[in-house]
Amino acid sequence: MTTRSQGLPLSPYRNHDDDDVGMDYPAPVVEPEGHPAFGHESEMRERIAHAKRVVVKIGSSSLTNDDFTVDPNKINHIVDALQARMYDSDIIVVSSGAVAAGMGPLGLVQRPTDLATKQAAAAVGQVHLAHQWGRSFARYHRTIGQVLLTASDAGRRDRARNAQRTIDRLRQLRVVPIVNENDTVATSEFHFGDNDRLSAIVSHLVSADALVLLSDVDGLYDRNPAEPDARFVSEVRTGHDLKGVVAGDGGLVGTGGMASKVSAARLASLGGVPVLLTSAANIGPALDDASVGTVFHPRENRLSAWKFWALYAADVGGTLRLDAGAVSAVTAGGTSLLAVGITSIEGEFQAGEIVDIIGPDGQVIGRGEVAYDSDVLAGMVGKHTEDLPEGQRRPVVHADYLSNYASRL
Structure with a gap:
């Protein structure tokens, strides 16, 4: 393995600049024999x-x-x-x-x-x-x-x-x-x-x-x-x-x-x-x-x-609970979440906020950016796309803005 001390003046244990001459540098760490x-x-x-x-x-x-x-x-x-x-x-x-x-x-x-x-x-x-x-x-x-x-x-x-x-x-x-x-x-x-x-x-x-x-x-x-x-x-x-x-x-x-x-x-x-x-x-x-x-x-x-930000750093505005079929579709990846797969919602949120997505057993399976305000989405829950008004036929969470925990280590 090439180290910085081999050919480059990068060791923390030696002086690098004239201004630093006389400084007390820590003694090098001595590798204990056989230490794992x-x-x-x-x-x-x-x-x-x-x-x-x-x-x-x-x-x-x-x-x-x-x-x-x-x-x-x-x-x-x-x-x-x-x-x-x-x-x-x-x-x-x-x-x-x-x-x-x-x-x-x-x-x-x-x-x-x-x-x-x-x-x-x-x-x-x-x-x-x-x-x-x-x-x-x-x-x-x-x-x-x-x-x-x-x-x-x-x-x-x-x-x-x-x-x-x-x-x-x-x-x-x-x-x-x-x-x-x-x-x-x-x-x-x-x-x-x-x-x-x-x-x-x-x-x-x-x-x-x-x-x-x-x-x-x-x-x-x-x-x-x-x-x-x-x-x-x-x-x-x-x-x-x-x-x-x-x-x-x-x-x-x-x-x-x-x-x-x-x-x-x-x-x-x-x-x-x-x-x-x-x-x-x-x-x-x-x-x-x-x-x-x-x-x-x-x-x-x-x-x-x-997706990293949405899953692990973002503030969450509410919760969407899904049926088993929607959970399977979401965790498979590449599928947008539609209103028909949602059984209930919790919280008050605005379109564009991040929401938790949970399965019927209460387990959080992922997060996504919701496309509707909570008061609008409340009237869409469980309905097929063709049964919704023209302005409400977009996915609730588009596949590009949906991330699940199934891919975690």
């Missing part, structure tokens, strides 16, 4: 190593100390490696840590569970976190830009496009985008849930070539890696490779955990984005030759940008 998370090679790792647009997500524990303060040394270590990769790649950072960083200044000893305190901690912590990111990148004469997103921003197509344009413009201006969920205004009903999922959505939003998920674990194991018989999983090509894998929840300051990271990695792969999962301590080799951690292969028949 190191020394891997594959075509997919080569693809990640040479990706031109990379989203890098860093977990809370990789940015903060035990006393819930932002650790400048940890951030410096990460920024050194990011800077090295930025010689030939665009980097978008998805940073956790706002709530955790606010806990220390507020005197909190455990992560808050009520929404108001969590948002207060995020409001305080976001300032400290952004300051440290800016200070660290300033060592390389780089400016950062903070991009705070809510699920509603990604859920509405116009706002998602606006966020995309903002990030693209920051990149054009040679500014490093630092993305985080806007915890200060997000509600429990409308939030990404964790920054792992946010990073997958952002990867899709910016058409990334790779996603690197960094936490405090060096890769995916089939059980707690502290157990002596835990097996390391180096490559995940399909859901079959996850058979028997038991992933845990988040830690002391984070909301993610391995289960969240696996879910986010599979989500990104549906959009055609390869994912490397490893620890922040291994960020050097992760961004150099991708020889560490676990790689999730992207789905070959990737979802289109619109």
